[in-house]
Amino acid sequence: MQALIGAREMPLYRMMGYHIGWEDRQGNPMSNEPPMRHRGVACLTACSAAGGDVEAAVPAATAVELIESFCQIHDDVQAGNPQRDGRDSVWWAWGPAQAINAGDGLYALARTAILQLRERGVEPAAAFSSLQVLDSASLEVFEGRFEDLEAQERINLSADAWLGMAGRKTGALFGCAMKLGALAASADDSVTDGMATCGRSLGIAFQARDEMRQVWGGPGGQDAAAPDVLNKKKLIPIVHAFEEANLHTKRRLGDIYFKRVLGQEDVPAILTILDELGARDYCESLVQRHRTEALDAASVLPAEGAATVGVFIDTVLKS
Amino acid sequence: MQALIGAREMPLYRMMGYHIGWEDRQGNPMSNEPPMRHRGVACLTACSAAGGDVEAAVPAATAVELIESFCQIHDDVQAGNPQRDGRDSVWWAWGPAQAINAGDGLYALARTAILQLRERGVEPAAAFSSLQVLDSASLEVFEGRFEDLEAQERINLSADAWLGMAGRKTGALFGCAMKLGALAASADDSVTDGMATCGRSLGIAFQARDEMRQVWGGPGGQDAAAPDVLNKKKLIPIVHAFEEANLHTKRRLGDIYFKRVLGQEDVPAILTILDELGARDYCESLVQRHRTEALDAASVLPAEGAATVGVFIDTVLKS
Numbered sequence: 120m121q122a123l124i125g126a127r128e129m130p131l132y133r134m135m136g137y138h139i140g141w142e143d144r145q146g147n148p149m150s151n152e153p154p155m156r157h158r159g160v161a162c163l164t165a166c167s168a169a170g171g172d173v174e175a176a177v178p179a180a181t182a183v184e185l186i187e188s189f190c191q192i193h194d195d196v197q198a199g200n201p202q203r204d205g206r207d208s209v210w211w212a213w214g215p216a217q218a219i220n221a222g223d224g225l226y227a228l229a230r231t232a233i234l235q236l237r238e239r240g241v242e243p244a245a246a247f248s249s250l251q252v253l254d255s256a257s258l259e260v261f262e263g264r265f266e267d268l269e270a271q272e273r274i275n276l277s278a279d280a281w282l283g284m285a286g287r288k289t290g291a292l293f294g295c296a297m298k299l300g301a302l303a304a305s306a307d308d309s310v311t312d313g314m315a316t317c318g319r320s321l322g323i324a325f326q327a328r329d330e331m332r333q334v335w336g337g338p339g340g341q342d343a344a345a346p347d348v349l350n351k352k353k354l355i356p357i358v359h360a361f362e363e364a365n366l367h368t369k370r371r372l373g374d375i376y377f378k379r380v381l382g383q384e385d386v387p388a389i390l391t392i393l394d395e396l397g398a399r400d401y402c403e404s405l406v407q408r409h410r411t412e413a414l415d416a417a418s419v420l421p422a423e424g425a426a427t428v429g430v431f432i433d434t435v436l437k438s
Numbered sequence: 439m440q441a442l443i444g445a446r447e448m449p450l451y452r453m454m455g456y457h458i459g460w461e462d463r464q465g466n467p468m469s470n471e472p473p474m475r476h477r478g479v480a481c482l483t484a485c486s487a488a489g490g491d492v493e494a495a496v497p498a499a500t501a502v503e504l505i506e507s508f509c510q511i512h513d514d515v516q517a518g519n520p521q522r523d524g525r526d527s528v529w530w531a532w533g534p535a536q537a538i539n540a541g542d543g544l545y546a547l548a549r550t551a552i553l554q555l556r557e558r559g560v561e562p563a564a565a566f567s568s569l570q571v572l573d574s575a576s577l578e579v580f581e582g583r584f585e586d587l588e589a590q591e592r593i594n595l596s597a598d599a600w601l602g603m604a605g606r607k608t609g610a611l612f613g614c615a616m617k618l619g620a621l622a623a624s625a626d627d628s629v630t631d632g633m634a635t636c637g638r639s640l641g642i643a644f645q646a647r648d649e650m651r652q653v654w655g656g657p658g659g660q661d662a663a664a665p666d667v668l669n670k671k672k673l674i675p676i677v678h679a680f681e682e683a684n685l686h687t688k689r690r691l692g693d694i695y696f697k698r699v700l701g702q703e704d705v706p707a708i709l710t711i712l713d714e715l716g717a718r719d720y721c722e723s724l725v726q727r728h729r730t731e732a733l734d735a736a737s738v739l740p741a742e743g744a745a746t747v748g749v750f751i752d753t754v755l756k757s
Contacts, residue, residue, distance in 0.1 A: 216516035
């Protein structure tokens with residue numbers, strides 16, 4: 120990622136470096152702890168687990184991480200998030216118009232990255248398939264993001280609709296990452312398909328885990344509800360509650376969710392309803408079900424590779 | 439374009455069909471006169487002029503038109519344009535967040551389009567080069583759009599800086615279109631390079647002609663200045679005026695341009711200053727110089743092909 124972005128002089132690329140976390144707003148290097156790059160690591164892990172040389176998968180891993188970064192920048196504009204990872208978001212620092220440009224540019228760089236697969240010795244057919252995989256996954260991600268924005272306008276969303284949306288919005292890129300890793304390892308179709316399924320299930324489990332954390336916090340709990348709760352996002356615990364509530368409880372939820380703006384003072388009542396409806400157990404079993412699906416899909420690999428993928432899956436779901 | 443977008447059901451694709459002009463907001467077919475698709479036609483013209491079968495270039499022509507549409511949608515969000523081609527712009531109809539998604543999706547579809555070159559019989563090496571050409575042109579377009587937004591914050595921009603910006607913002611995609619056409623015709627390097635130069639020069643001439651029209655209107659003149667004049671865009675006539683004005687005239691221009699908002703009542707004074715500084719002749723000679731460069735570059739083609747490209751160039755510059 121640094122080779123692609125760092126060498127370019129134009130201020131457009133400074134916005135990208137800032138977002139990814141190497142630079143401050145003035146373009147000076149920063150040495151923060153880098154965030155987990157789950158999708159890139161998923162790609163490299165799948166390549167290695169399928170018996171490939173991870174170096175071959177680096178362009179693909181770079182591409183999926185650049186797409187994730189691009190989506191984050193556009194997401195912050197779309198949702199109006201002023202902050203990301205404790206710093207001003209790109210649109211907050213440079214304005215929405217330039218943030219849109221920075222995101223578009225990262226998407227183009229993702230394409231530039233994946234074209235380098237051939238230079239890493241990936242066979243032409245696998246390199247060409249990789250391009251198709253990346254493009255169709257990107258399109259699926261935009262479909263999922265479209266559904267996500269549409270769902271915010273609606274009061275209820277079925278758990279099935281949530282699953283479809285999470286599969287597109289998050290599962291598609293994880294699935295793409297792992298499939299690209301297998302392609303870079305010249306794996307056969309059963310392995311590349313298995314890795315795609317594995318990544319997609321992992322992505323859904325990760326999304327559910329992430330949304331649980333926004334409601335209930337991490338292992339140590341949290342002081343305040345995350346902005347997405349107050350933004351009435353269709354987080355899976357809330358989706359479950361709307362789906363399972365009886366008429367009386369639906370009315371209590373409606374009293375809260377029909378308010379124009381939610382505040383911290385509304386959160387205890389929401390948490391009480393979620394408790395009554397067993398939302399936490401429901402979400403935990405959803406995570407476990409997709410974790411199991413991911414592990415099952417990884418069983419197309421030789422035992423050692425499957426074990427490596429298993430460790431990776433649990434790292435992602437615990438992080 | 440219709441084969442790629444029309445067959446998809448999700449409402450995301452209805453925004454695209456609306457923008458491109460086939461559908462109304464409810465998704466019902468519309469039979470308006472389609473707009474000129476200069477970039478797509480540039481690609482097909484270059485292919486044919488270089489002795490190729492235009493059918494082979496259709497995926498590439500589709501890709502550049504989808505990129506142009508994607509840029510228009512994001513541009514309308516960035517500039518806050520409520521209208522395009524006499525209809526509500528996508529963000530005005532669906533909101534900026536979904537408009538960003540629709541643009542992102544069109545970009546992904548452009549990639550999907552160009553991957554079909556192989557199915558049209560284009561050789562692997564030329565198909566692979568085409569991908570690289572499209573990606574690096576896209577990146578250049580975003581660089582130019584970045585500069586364009588930055589320039590709006592500044593009072594002056596040199597004519598040289600304008601030329602660099604126009605080359606990136608508009609020239610890059612025209613150059614890419616014509617180069618892709620030559621690649622689809624399996625032309626040799628001298629021809630593909632010539633077509634790239636031809637398209638880039640044509641793009642700059644087209645941009646200058648378009649900005650002249652925003653100031654002075656088309657052949658029949660116009661009643662009111664275009665929004666870009668009032669938005670203090672760094673249109674080439676204005677750029678020339680700021681560069682050529684003496685101290686006294688600079689002060690007159692400054693009095694106008696330091697206002698927070700320009701109104702129609704400021705336009706006569708601007709037009710007077712442009713007249714005094716010969717801005718119209720300057721811009722016309724800029725157009726002619728780049729037209730000549732484009733024609734010269736086309737002379738790498740056989741005489742008949744060069745003549746075809748010449749007719750196309752004049753069509754674009756008169757449209």
